[in-house]
Amino acid sequence: MTDQLKDELLAVALEAARRAGELLRDGRPADLGVAATKTSPIDVVTEMDIAAEKLIASFIGERRPDDGLLGEEGASAPGTSGVRWVIDPLDGTVNYLYGLPGWAVSIAAQVDGETVVGVVEAPMRRESYRAVLGRGAWVGDVRARPRPAPPFEQALVGTGFGYSTEVRTGQAEVARRLIPRVRDIRRAGSAAIDLCDVGCGRLDAYYERGLNIWDYAAGDLFVREAGALTGGRPGEPPSPQLTVAAPAGVFEPLQALLEELGAWHD
Incomplete structure (x- = not known):
């Protein structure tokens, strides 16, 4: 695991998440409805979940064609590079369906099973969260820190x-x-x-x-x-x-x- 590889994976994750976030924010149809259900009638998938995952998978596939992929909405590829991308194209689908702002795009890169890069893009908050193994966590250009533990x-x-x-x-x-x-x-x-x-x-x-x-x-x-x-x-x-x-x-x-x-x- 080299710094160069971490940098490359982070750049891909950030750009993929940004593009998917823009698609979801700007492309949400006024008459958005449920495209399918998963585990129950209230575990919904919209057409935008599917479109965002296709965008992310295509972007990653173009830039790193040998990597594996695991997406919530079914995108899957075994890969040969030792890198696997774990994707939730729309985390908070019900919020999104109802027009609530609490939704995000989540993309992680794993190398030999260990997560080394994580990006969460929250367009309605106008915030991008990123972390690289061994380098800390950031919200935009601000270093992230938890609150001191209260009682x-x-x-x-x-x-x-x-x-x-x-x-x-x-x-x-x-x-x-x-x-x-x-x-x-x-x-x-x-x-x-x-x-x-x-x-x-x-x-x-x-x-x-x-x-x-x-x-x-x-x-x-x-x-x-x-x-x-x-x-x-x-x-x-x-x-x-x-x-x-x-x-x-x-x-x-x-x-x-x-x-x-x-x-x-x-």
């Missing part, structure tokens, strides 16, 4: 909910039992933005069950490079079972409490 009972915690009724019911019960223990809970609708908000100090912590790798790959690197901690269940990395992010001092009690509350299962 746990003063932590502002972000979370999200899944799309199946059974999972959402379990997540709601966890939130019900967690909320008396912290300052408050926020549910914004984009995992990528929530993770970046922890790295920027806009949230003290974030957790969610049911994320896929394209939801958290870029944001996870951003949080860690900003100086906070990430993980899943105790001793494990982030995974679809559970993703947790917070600075030291909040991360440990939150992770332990989520384990006690069974936040990783129904």
Whole structure:
């Protein structure tokens, strides 16, 4: 892993995310509707999700044709270079469908399975978040830092909910039992933005069950490079079972409490 390769991957990710963000922001039709559903009738895909992923895949394919690709909406290629791109072309699709601003493009580059570059483009915030392994995390030209850890009972915690009724019911019960223990809970609708908000100090912590790798790959690197901690269940990395992010001092009690509350299962 050379600095030159990191620079190249970052440049590709930034440009791909910028182009996709502009497409989504400027090309959103007034009569936008649901193109398909995935895990449930409320887990929606719009025509713009599909168009953005095609744009990103085409851009990366032109510049790095030997790389692998994994996209939320089905783009997939094995690659031969050891580099794999993990893409969520529109994180926060329901927000986007309703005209809410909390959505983003998330692109991560992995080398031999390790995330080395992460970019989250949030056009409606007019912000671009980027991180490179070993080089820190940045919002535009400003270095990102998490908030100093408050007492746990003063932590502002972000979370999200899944799309199946059974999972959402379990997540709601966890939130019900967690909320008396912290300052408050926020549910914004984009995992990528929530993770970046922890790295920027806009949230003290974030957790969610049911994320896929394209939801958290870029944001996870951003949080860690900003100086906070990430993980899943105790001793494990982030995974679809559970993703947790917070600075030291909040991360440990939150992770332990989520384990006690069974936040990783129904």
